[in-house]
Amino acid sequence: MRISELSEHSGSPVPSIKYYLRQGLLHRGERTSPNQARYDRSHLRRLRLIRALTEVGGLSIADTRALLEGVDGDSLSHHDLLGRTLMTVDADDRDGSGPEQRDLELADTLAGKQGWYVYPDSPMRDRLAQVLATFRALGMEIDQDWLHSYAEAAGRLAQADLEYVGGLTDVDELLEKAVLGTILGDSLLAALRRLAQASISRGQQGP
């Protein structure tokens, strides 16, 4: 498959594909001569993955690359890689200054209540603390019931995610599904939650 065919099959314009190649999101094709290369199904697949992550998942190119690098490295144990990959995903520390101690404690307490073990250096721990800090900074102390509902839901979702992925033995497939499920799951959940809010708010009745 030449680049133009790859473009046609994937729906991405040739220059964009070249861009992804340059950025290292897409592995180079097999060169058949100094200026000819052949692309295959794996490129097509990767390309679709890239577009899913960026367009639906809203990831930046840099985040996408980091994520794909994790998937590519045939390193580590599954769980470790899985855990680390998911934790790193789009965890760009948006704020230079780290979160305050007391927010970190809040975060740990919350996780503790759910029985979760939290890596002390986990980026998501900071992120969680940051969100909690933001609520505080805005003067709305957080309703504990509300927060509890969220934590419980998160736990159930994570369980569903891992069950879904648990049956797989192929590492590549596992990682890809986990990554996709996590990223697209964010969008899915956001859409579902809003739909539910609108419906419930309209009728003031439960499901």
Next chain:
Amino acid sequence: MRISELSEHSGSPVPSIKYYLRQGLLHRGERTSPNQARYDRSHLRRLRLIRALTEVGGLSIADTRALLEGVDGDSLSHHDLLGRTLMTVDADDRDGSGPEQRDLELADTLAGKQGWYVYPDSPMRDRLAQVLATFRALGMEIDQDWLHSYAEAAGRLAQADLEYVGGLTDVDELLEKAVLGTILGDSLLAALRRLAQASISRGQQGP
């Protein structure tokens, strides 16, 4: 309060504040003379809200403005405004082409199972369909149990959101809390879910 004090109290640099003023995210101060204006607590509050939505919620300036305009308009009924505001939030149709009919049907079926009423022209309906389409396009047919878990969780979360907000009578406060809860809730949930995934994946044990 002059602009420099506003800057100091809020932590946002003066030029950024001026930028938000230009963009209409922040209402102008009360002019006390042709080139002096006074800012008050409401500006400070709004400024913090803006930064929460953009930095933590990841909204663009344009989305933030649209959202704040909804909050400002002393229009409509609460529920209508609430519903519409939340549905419109960051529902920038990322793809020019609308979703396919069959994905819309999938979306409707899913919502129907939960007993939700979905506005036929709701942007989130399209968004949901798009996410489902993406899964399909990537060749992973969706596990129905998994999807069901997500829909149920979304329903419970929406219920928690509305209960939390239900006690409020002040429209402004209600809207602000709803908006914040929804946007920051996305981040909160994303962080919690990843934390839970990592923990469960590590120990392979539930809460």
Next chain:
DNA sequence: CTCGCTTGGATAGTCGTAGTATCCGCTATC
């Protein structure tokens, strides 16, 4: 074999977003 049309790859330019920086007439304060 040759001549026009791709191709792979590198470099440079574009566009939108979110700020920064500069400028200017004015004013509040020392």
Next chain:
DNA sequence: GATAGCGGATACTACGACTATCCAAGCGAG
């Protein structure tokens, strides 16, 4: 009455994600 700061408008910058141009080297029809 000097002078630092203000409000507002306009211009500039930095970055991300492409898009366009360029080039030498194939390939393919005649």
